[in-house]
Amino acid sequence: MKRTLFYITISVLASFLAASCEMEEVTFDESLLIGKWQSGTLYYKYLEDGTGATWDEGDDVFEDEAQEFTWTLVKSELTHIHILEMGGTVPKVYTVTELTAATLKYHDDFGKSFSFIKVNP
Amino acid sequence: MKKFIKIFFISVASLLAVLIIGICIALWLVFTPERITPIVRNQADKYIACRSEIGAVELTFFSTFPRFGLKVNRFTLINPVADAPSDTLVHADKLVGVLDAAAWWKNKELIITEFVLTNGTIHAFKDGLGHTNFNILIPDTVAKSKTGSEAMFSIIDFRNVELNNINLVYIDILSDLKADIRNLSAKITGTINHDIISGNVKLSRSDISLERKGENYFQHVSVRCAIPAEIIQFGQKIKLHEASVSIDDLEILLDGDIETDSLGKNIIANISYKLRSWPVKNILALVPAGFNSFLTGIDMDGLLTSEGKISGILNDSLMPLMNIHFLLENAMVKYNGFPLPIHDINCDVSFCSDMKTDSLSFVRINYLNAKTPQSNVATKGLVYHLFSDVTCKLTSNAGLTLDEFNTLLPGTMKLNLAGHLSGRILSDFSINQIRNMQLEKMKLSGSVILSDFCAVYDSISIHTDRSILEFKLPNPDASSKNTGYAFAVIASDNMDAGKIESYHASLQNSVIAWETSDVRDTTGTPAIICSFQMDSLTAVMDTIRFAVTKPNGKISVSTDDDQSGQSKISLTYNSGILETDIGQNSAKIEKINIRSDVLHDSTVEDFFLQGMAKGFVEMERGSINLSALSYPIEIPAIIMNFESETLNIKESRVNIDKSDFQLIGNLINVLSYFRGDSILRGNFSFVSATTDILQLMSLTSGIGNADTTVMENPEGADKDSSYTGPYIVPKGIDITLSTNIKQATFGIDTATNIVGSMQVHDGILLLDEITFATSAAKMQLSAMYRTPRKNHLFLGLDYHMLDVEIGELLTMIPDIDTLMPMLRSFGGKGEFHIAVETYLDSLYNIKKSTLRGASSIKGNDLVLMDGETFSEIAKTLRFNKQTENRVDSLSAEFTIFREEIDIYPFLIVMDKYKAVVAGRHNFDLSFDYHISVVDSPLPVKLGVDIKGTMDELDYALVKCRYAEFYRPASRQVVENRQLELRKMIRDALTQKVLD
Known part of the structure; x- marks a missing residue:
């Protein structure tokens, strides 16, 4: 009996979850993304050709030693494809929540948020 | 008969008595001084222009027996001349003259049997205008001409002319000449027969002083002579017959004749001289005081003997041929400017010259020996071409004690010599050759022995117990056509050289031979052949020590004849044990063979391209101890060929502690690398039974890095083989090793059967x-x-593990756990691929912001997670109690980005469940997983979110996020995106896996 109740409860919860509504996805202007963004010692740089570079001065790494990636921004989905020199790629997908001329905010699927401000190139 | 004799003697006696009586009557009664004196005075007045004072004149017979003579007492001629010191021209206490009256009467012969002047003085004077006081004869107009004299006497014979104790003073104001002869005793005999004068002048005593222009040329010198002479044609020719002239007992013998050729204005000499054992001191005493400055500080002695002959014509353009022989015996010289007295000088020299003709002139040194207190020198030979290029051909021997020559060296030179030098030198050179330093035209050879030799120059010293130096210039036995300039060989029992507090070198039983072309020719490279052989060579400089036994070899530098600037250098070197210490580092090689040829082109501007070398090196049983390593590098053998750009290692075996390897291959661009034109390229086979990789890294770290900061060891680095400092990849080289290593260790990690390629490419290790x-x-x-x-420091890994036992892998290579902590959650065998890259700091700590990685794992029958976690999940999902935490199948991809490990959705099958798992694992050991149960006994599809840390788990039922995963027909957009990413990750990872 207990087992039956458990299953029922699970099913009810599952139906609630299944019926939840999806929010309409926001579209951001990717041209605003072009430039250098800073969050503490962490930097991202987006170029118009879809490439970019990132570095963290806190780790004694500077812009000329930055690691490259490619990027796409589709609606609110910002995808970084980090390309390994040894072969292989590391995709990172984020959801942009704010993109202005001065501010960039996004988060990943695990709820980790990032906030950047634009700095002079 | 007796009576006849008696009568005869009585008759003779009577005749004699009558004759004597007659003579006595004539002397004492008839020709008394009172009668003769006026006659003589009257006759004197007729012939003498000046005033004369004639004392009593006596007729002599017995004192002039057997002839009658005239004896004049107190004979004086007075002729005062202005400025003359005395108005007396001649004064004599006694004058005796004997004339052969019968000859005069019968044969018209003037025979002066005796003319004796005793105790007299003569003052001859000539004033500044040429007026003399001795021109006193009244001109005889009748018998003035020569012809008249000849007509008067057919022969004039001076049987005995004697001057006894005569003082003669001659003053010539015009010539500023003063001669003073004291105590003159001379005897003159001679005849005048037509134009021939023959006689003998004997000067038995005199004291001569001669002064001219204020210079005393002689002062009271004793002059004696005996001059048998014959004068022909009144001075046209003079013949001397063993004439002797002695000045202060310095006697010279003269023989020969001198002839005057008035037409050709020639003097024709044919005269020989001889002097014997003249004391040099006495000769120097005759040097006028005005010239004594040349002898200041000089003290000389010895005996000079000389003889010679002067023959030939003397005129304005010709000199007679002089053939002179000098002999100097037991001489000594002391000179203030030369601190060493020279003694035992013996010299035998011949001189031949007409002072003009080169072919006839020479000096022959038969021997010249001299000694200093501790040394001796001797030479002999020939000096010729005296009037063009004086040429010497000498053989010299010397035995020098060098210590005594230190006083000759300038104090500023700071040179001190000690020891003994002996040897012989043969020389053939000219003065012009020396002046122009034309060594190539000289001939010099010799042998010099140095014993207990020590030379110290400032702080530099050289010492040898015994060395022999032989040299030849030119080299008569040249080994090549271009090394004929000089040859030298030095053989030393031992030789030490060094500089105080700097360096020191020592050779034992060495022989070094040297042949060369003219090294002064700077237009090209000199040709040189140098061979050497010695028992040992040691050298020390600061903390560097070098020692080698039995080194021998040969270095040849040959040049082309066409002056193209090319030269070839050949080197052959063999040695026994070579040991060297440099600070705390040391090396030892028991055997070395080197052969090398270098083609050197000086016309090439680039220094590195000037020398093109090739050859081979062979070393055996080497050992190198480096302070940076705890273990020596053992080199059992190396054989390599080399050229300018290529190094071909045919064999090399090296042992370092537990490592051993054999390196065979080629190194190219060697010269270009050192020129900076190219990187050094190499391709080697690296075969090893055991290799400690860290040791090899420490050996090669930092090579070619100009930035010294990269060479600094990080803090904490020690000298042990477990080198912890950052390995700096060599730059400027491109070396590929085809490795075949049976077993390799890297710290605590071990691998076996390592086969593959390792490349160091200009700062990159691949x-x-x-x-x-x-x-x-x-x-x-x-x-x-x-x-x-x-x-x-960049580190990138592309790791593929096939059929891996994950648990053992983590035990064997713990570092993988750092990169991928997820692996701790799996057990069993699987297929594992990972590409990861990151930058490291100097202590090899990962710079997490640079960490990137992608991994793919695939396996069956894996054990998932730890038992406690599994138990919680199994309890939540109602697994059968018998179910193990085993994953039936697993195929997953996950990425590493900075501190995040993202696990892409993958399907696992456990028990009666199929679930899709995805999530994130963080380096702080927190995680966030979602499990969608897509197939289970439940009527609904549920999901579980698991968050937190292993110590504090938080899980909850959630909507099944991947409900239709792996079911393409019903996949949603997000799922498709995830699949694309997974495929991209896996394809990129697995495409490099070898079949």
């Missing part, structure tokens, strides 16, 4: 698809290690 086996798996590894700067 391991290209190296396969190796561990107890856990067969692996394939590609890696890149780059060192742009000391605190920024």
Whole structure:
């Protein structure tokens, strides 16, 4: 009996979850993304050709030693494809929540948020 | 008969008595001084222009027996002349003259049997205008001419002219000449027969002083002579017959004749001289005081003997041929400017010259020996071409004690010599050759022995117990056509050289031979052949020590004849044990063979291209101890050929502690590398039974890095083989090693059967698809290690593990756990691929912001997670109690980015469940997983979110996020995106796996 109740409860919860509504996805202007963004010692740089570079001065790494990636921004989905020199790629997908001329905010699927401000190139 | 004799003697006696009586009557009664004196005075007045004072004149017979003579007492001629010191021209106490009156009467012969002047003085004077006081004869107009004299006497004969104790003073104001002869005793005999005068002048005593222009040329010198002479044609020719002239007992003998050729204005001499054992001191005493300055500080002695002959014509353009022989015996010289007295000088020299003709002139030194207190020199030979280029051909011997020559060296030279030098030198050279330093035209050879030799120059010293130096210039036995300039060989029992507090070198039983072309010719490279052989050579400088036994070899430098600037250098070197210490580092090689040829082209501007070398090196049983290493590098053997750009290692075996390897291959661009034109390229086979990789890294770290900061060892680095400092990849080289290593250790990690390629490429270390086996798996590894700067080291790995036992893998290579902590959650065998790259700091700490990685794992029958976690999940999902935490099948991809490990959705099958798992694992050991149960006994599809840490788990039922995963027909957009990413990750990872 207990087992039956458990299953029922699970099913009810599952139906609630299944019926939840999806929010309409926001579209951001990717041209605003072009430039250098800073969050503490962490930097991202987006170029118009879809490439970019990132570095963290806190780790004694500077812009000329930055690691490259490619990027796409589709609606609110910002995808970084980090390309390994040894072969292989590391995709990172984020959801942009704010993109202005001065501010960039996004988060990943695990709820980790990032906030950047634009700095002079 | 007796009576006749008696009568005869009585008759003779009577005749004599009558004759004597007659003579006595004539002397004392008839020709008394009272009668004769006026006659003589009257006759004197007729012939003498000046005033004369004639004392009593006596007729002599017995004193002039057997002839009658005239004896004049107190004979004086007075002729005062202005400025003359005395108005007396001649004064004599006694004058005796004997004339052969019968000859005069019968044959018209003037025979002066005796003319004796005793105790007299003569003052001859000539004033500044040429007026003399001795021109006193009244001109005889009748008998003035020569012809008249000849007509008067057919013969004039001076049987005996004697001057006894005569003082003669001659003063010539015009010539500023003063001669003073004291105590003159002379005897003159001679005849005048037509134009021939023959006689003998004997000067038995005199005291001569001669002064001219204020210079005393002689002062009271004793002059004696005996001059038998014959004068022909009144001075046209003079013949001397063993004439002797002696000045202060310095006697010279003269013989021969001198002839005057008035037409040709020639003097024709044919005269020989001889002097014997003249004391040099006495000769010097005759040097006028005005010239004594030349002898100041000089003290000389010895005996000079000389003889010679002067023959030939003397005129304005010709000199007679002089053939002179000098002999100097037991001479000595002391000179203030030369601190060493020279003694035992013996010299035998011949001189021949007409002072003009080169072919006839020479000086022959038969011997010249001299000694200093401790040394001796001797020479002999010939000096010729005296009037063009004086040429010497000498043989010299010397035995020098060098200590005594230190006083000759300038104090500023700071040179001190000691020891003994002996030897012989043969020389043939000219003065012009010396002046122009034309060594190539000289002939010099010799042999010099140095014994207990020591030379100290400032702080530099050289010492040898015994060395022999032989040299020849030119080289008569040249080994090549271009090394005929000079030859030298030095053989030393031992030789030490060094500089105080700097360096020191020592040779034992060495022989060094040297042939060369003219090294002064700077237009080209000199040709040189140098061979050497010695028992040992040691050298020390600061903390550097070098010692080698039995080194021998030969260095040849040959040049082309066409002056193209090319030269060839050949080197042959063999030695026994070579040991060297440099600070705390040392090396020992028991045998070395080197052969090398270098083609040197001086016309090439680039220094590195000037020398093109090739040859080979062979070394055996070498050992190198480096302070940076705890273990010596043992080199059992190395054989290599080399050229300018290529090094071909045919064999090399090296042992370092537990490592051993054999390196065979080629190194190219060697010269270009040192020129800076190219990187050094190499391709080697590296075969090893055991290799400690860290040891090899410490050996090669930092090579070619100009930035010294990259060479600094990080803090904490020690000298042990477990080198912890950052390995700085050599720059400027491109070396590829085809490795075949049975067993390799890297710190605590061990791998076996490592086969593959390792490349060091200008600061980048590449391991290209190296396969190796561990107890856990067969692996394939590609890696890149780059060192742009000391605190920024790039490490990239492309790791493929096939059929891996994950648990053992983590035990064997713990570092993998750092990169991928998820592996701790799996057990069993699987297929594992990972590409990861990151930058490291100088202590090899990962710079997490640079960490990137992608991994793919695939396996069956894996054990998932730890038992406690599994139990919680199994309890939540109502697994059968018998269910193990085993994953039936697993195929997953996950990425590493900075501190995040993202696990892409993958399907696992456990028990009666199929679930899709995805999530994130963080380096702080927190995680966030979602499990969608897509197939289970439940009527609904549920999901579970698991968050937190292993110590504090938080899980909850959630909507099944991947409900239709792996079911393409019903996949949603997000799921498709995830699948695309997974495929991209896996394809990129697995495409490099070798079949």
